[in-house]
Amino acid sequence: MIRDPHDLQRYNASERANHWVVGICFILLALSGLALFHPALFPLTGLFGGGVWTRILHPFVGVVMMLFFVVMFFRFKHLNQMGESDWEWVKRAKEMVDGDDHNMPEMGKYNGGQKLLFWFLGLAMLVLFVSGIIIWRAYFSHYFPIGVIRIGAVLHAAFAAVMIVAIIVHVYAAIWVRGTIRAMLYGTVTRAWAKQHHRAWYRQVTGK
Amino acid sequence: MALQSLDIAKRSATTTEPPQARKTLEVAKLIDVSKCIGCKACQVACMQWNDLRDEVGTCGGTYDNPTDMTDQSWTVMRYAEVESEEKGLEWLIRKDGCMHCEDPGCLKACPAPGAIIKYANGIVDFHQENCIGCGYCVTGCPFNVPRISKKDSKAYKCTLCSDRVAVGLEPACVKVCPTGSISFGSKEDMKELAEERVTELKERGFKNAGLYDPAGVGGTHVMYVLNHADKPSLYSGLPDDPTIAPTVSLWKGFAKPLAMAGIAAAALGGLFHYVMKGPNEVSKEVEAEVEKELEAEK
Numbered sequence: 001m002i003r004d005p006h007d008l009q010r011y012n013a014s015e016r017a018n019h020w021v022v023g024i025c026f027i028l029l030a031l032s033g034l035a036l037f038h039p040a041l042f043p044l045t046g047l048f049g050g051g052v053w054t055r056i057l058h059p060f061v062g063v064v065m066m067l068f069f070v071v072m073f074f075r076f077k078h079l080n081q082m083g084e085s086d087w088e089w090v091k092r093a094k095e096m097v098d099g100d101d102h103n104m105p106e107m108g109k110y111n112g113g114q115k116l117l118f119w120f121l122g123l124a125m126l127v128l129f130v131s132g133i134i135i136w137r138a139y140f141s142h143y144f145p146i147g148v149i150r151i152g153a154v155l156h157a158a159f160a161a162v163m164i165v166a167i168i169v170h171v172y173a174a175i176w177v178r179g180t181i182r183a184m185l186y187g188t189v190t191r192a193w194a195k196q197h198h199r200a201w202y203r204q205v206t207g208k
Numbered sequence: 209m210a211l212q213s214l215d216i217a218k219r220s221a222t223t224t225e226p227p228q229a230r231k232t233l234e235v236a237k238l239i240d241v242s243k244c245i246g247c248k249a250c251q252v253a254c255m256q257w258n259d260l261r262d263e264v265g266t267c268g269g270t271y272d273n274p275t276d277m278t279d280q281s282w283t284v285m286r287y288a289e290v291e292s293e294e295k296g297l298e299w300l301i302r303k304d305g306c307m308h309c310e311d312p313g314c315l316k317a318c319p320a321p322g323a324i325i326k327y328a329n330g331i332v333d334f335h336q337e338n339c340i341g342c343g344y345c346v347t348g349c350p351f352n353v354p355r356i357s358k359k360d361s362k363a364y365k366c367t368l369c370s371d372r373v374a375v376g377l378e379p380a381c382v383k384v385c386p387t388g389s390i391s392f393g394s395k396e397d398m399k400e401l402a403e404e405r406v407t408e409l410k411e412r413g414f415k416n417a418g419l420y421d422p423a424g425v426g427g428t429h430v431m432y433v434l435n436h437a438d439k440p441s442l443y444s445g446l447p448d449d450p451t452i453a454p455t456v457s458l459w460k461g462f463a464k465p466l467a468m469a470g471i472a473a474a475a476l477g478g479l480f481h482y483v484m485k486g487p488n489e490v491s492k493e494v495e496a497e498v499e500k501e502l503e504a505e506k
Contacts, residue, residue, distance in 0.1 A: 006502060036319040036342065038464050039221040051320050051340035052361075099485045137343030137356060149347050150455040153317075157459055161467035165474040172478035177488045191502070192495040208501055 007188040008205055016187055018072050025065035030164050032058040037157055059136045066129045073122055079109050086112035106199040117170055124163040131156040215328035220318035232328040236395035237379060238402055239303050240433040242409055243389035246285055246301040250381035254283050257380035279357035279364040283381060286444035302443040306353045306366035308332045310426030313452040316460050317348025330429035331370045336362040350425060350450035398431060405433050424451035
């Protein structure tokens with residue numbers, strides 16, 4: 001469905017679906033993980049059918065997320081290589097957050113912040129997957145010595161907490177920058193949006 | 209097993225104070241390793257009282273039978289053959305099982321409210337109806353005691369016969385021990401009893417005899433008299449200086465409030481940033497530029 005023939009395609013249907021599978025898995029994992037992390041949030045287990053079901057489901061959802069994340073990672077990896085202007089963008093990010101983006105360098109499809117998030121998420125998913133396997137008592141924990149399981153538990157909690165913060169920032173950025181969320185809902189952005197926020201990408205796709 | 213008649217001192221995954229108006233006597237079981245003949249009557253009594261029947265296993269080349277604790281074997285005799293120049297060959301037999309720590313690592317690690325209870329009398333008990341089967345108690349325990357059942361995924365271990373103790377009886381293993389190697393009473397009395405025995409052992413030439421009541425876990429409610437208290441690890445790997453691992457303390461201590469504060473700060477930070485700085489909209493200038501470009505194309 002084309003809303004404005006001049007709009008620019010940012011994500012195709014398959015990329016969007018891929019992102020939403022990962023996103024839904026993340027929400028389920030964050031809620032079930034937090035339920036088992038802090039006693040105050042244990043009642044969240046009710047969303048998953050109780051404590052036992054939360055314990056059973058969480059790791060399987062994690063495996064699904066990892067599979068779809070890996071696909072997404074290799075899809076977008078080449079677009080997330082940090083360049084000089086990206087570091088310049090990161091240095092000036094505070095100005096933009098304060099409401100002045102006039103001095104921000106021109107960005108390609110992704111800005112320096114998005115690219116750093118991409119690489120952090122790649123690392124976090126790797127650590128969470130490996131540590132998650134190690135602390136998955138029903139199937140895998142007995143293959144590992146107790147010291148490794150303990151380190152796995154700490155790393156799993158620490159990376160999950162930082163990742164939840166990172167995703168809050170990721171979602172907020174999409175809400176804050178008006179006209180962004182539609183890119184992940186139906187794939188297109190306006191030309192003005194692209195020129196404002198990702199000028200190099202705008203030039204590349206429009207030839208202007 | 210849940211027994212409401214016992215007063216609670218600590219409850220897993222609970223951040224508020226437990227009821228503590230009533231003070232009960234702290235109890236302890238004292239296992240005098242030097243009197244143990246390895247008859248396994250305690251294992252049998254434990255099975256019988258708790259209605260447990262383990263699978264018949266295979267011989268691992270020692271007298272240990274079964275070779276390890278399971279959800280059906282809450283106590284196991286461990287036989288260590290130790291040679292030293294001074295004493296020659298010694299057979300060090302230790303009844304292994306839950307130590308009922310004053311500061312239980314299992315309870316600290318448990319994410320399920322009320323799945324692990326420490327009673328005011330010192331007994332640490334698993335309440336399987338609240339257990340979610342995550343195995344964090346195994347991760348938290350400094351003594352490698354809890355076992356997860358393959359059938360129901362619940363954690364099991366020695367209850368110190370909390371049901372018997374609640375009605376004024378001694379644990380089943382204490383009741384049957386034929387040599388008087390296992391005693392039960394107030395922790396204070398058990399320490400006194402241990403002291404007398406340690407003096408005796410020292411007189412008999414065990415100069416390093418002593419009481420095993422490790423301070424690293426705040427003391428335990430199952431204590432050993434060891435004839436070589438300087439080297440607990442001689443007794444089939446009894447930890448020399450058990451403590452809750454620093455990784456577990458970090459995971460279940462500082463990390464929890466820090467992570468919660470970080471997540472809350474991120475969410476509230478976003479909201480207040482939006483309210484105070486306003487949304488990042490496409491500027492009218494850029495919109496006009498794009499309009500012009502499109503006009504020019506036509």
